[in-house]
Amino acid sequence: MTVTEALNKRSSIRAYLPKPVPKEILMEIFEAAQRTPSWANTQPWEVFVAAGAALGRIKDAAASGGGPGPGGYGGGTDLPMPAQWSEDAKRRTATIGASMQRDCGDAMGQFGPLNAGMYNAPAVIYLCVDKAHGQWSLYDIGAYSQSVMLAAVERGLGTIPAIMLVTRPDVIRKELNIPDNLNIALGIAIGYPDPDNKINNLHTERDDVTTAVRFGE
Numbered sequence: 001m002t003v004t005e006a007l008n009k010r011s012s013i014r015a016y017l018p019k020p021v022p023k024e025i026l027m028e029i030f031e032a033a034q035r036t037p038s039w040a041n042t043q044p045w046e047v048f049v050a051a052g053a054a055l056g057r058i059k060d061a062a063a064s065g066g067g068p069g070p071g072g073y074g075g076g077t078d079l080p081m082p083a084q085w086s087e088d089a090k091r092r093t094a095t096i097g098a099s100m101q102r103d104c105g106d107a108m109g110q111f112g113p114l115n116a117g118m119y120n121a122p123a124v125i126y127l128c129v130d131k132a133h134g135q136w137s138l139y140d141i142g143a144y145s146q147s148v149m150l151a152a153v154e155r156g157l158g159t160i161p162a163i164m165l166v167t168r169p170d171v172i173r174k175e176l177n178i179p180d181n182l183n184i185a186l187g188i189a190i191g192y193p194d195p196d197n198k199i200n201n202l203h204t205e206r207d208d209v210t211t212a213v214r215f216g217e
């Protein structure tokens, strides 16, 4: 599989088979992702993996106290939510509904419940970053995320980076012994995609590359 093939094959997977991901495979993925670039080689990603009973307790807490509520995300996230989206960002987000109708049919109705239940994922990778670091470290965390997700594709695994995985930072912190100096930036669910759930067929749109990229010559 070429890198371009992996880029095209990756999409967010929202339904997983109840099959654990062997630790050795997760470690292969993390080893590959260690090559991610970072400012001054700071490697600011602090990685915690939730699985088994600990993940079960995080899921229970998210289902009871997390998720979008009137004031935003029920349990709150360590990182502040965006103040607002730009008009262009709103236009792009608005395409998701039609894509879902086209690709997922009836399975569309599962979007909310699967989000609330953390996609029944067998494992969640939590990416944390030191509170002392400024916003630049989030650039490195984002790059690391994509490294993890592409290395997962190469191994037949699905992933989804999701805010819905970090709505109970209090519980995640306790279950995974995450020290107070770290912010929980994002969670990436990982596992074997359920091939029978059409929610996984969602292929989201992108702006045409000729309008997305501008050259100055």
Ligand SMILES: Cc1cc2nc3c(=O)[nH]c(=O)nc-3n(C[C@H](O)[C@H](O)[C@H](O)COP(=O)(O)O)c2cc1C
Residues within 6 Å of the ligand: 010, 011, 012, 013, 014, 096, 115, 160, 161, 162, 163, 164, 165, 186, 202, 203, 204
């Ligand atoms: C920071 C971040 C947060 C996200 N949060 C959620 C989420 O809470 N629920 C969800 O269903 N998808 C979430 N996603 C997945 C995006 O909806 C998805 O990446 C986007 O629509 C593009 O689709 P694709 O990943 O299938 O290419 C998130 C993605 C990112 C990068």
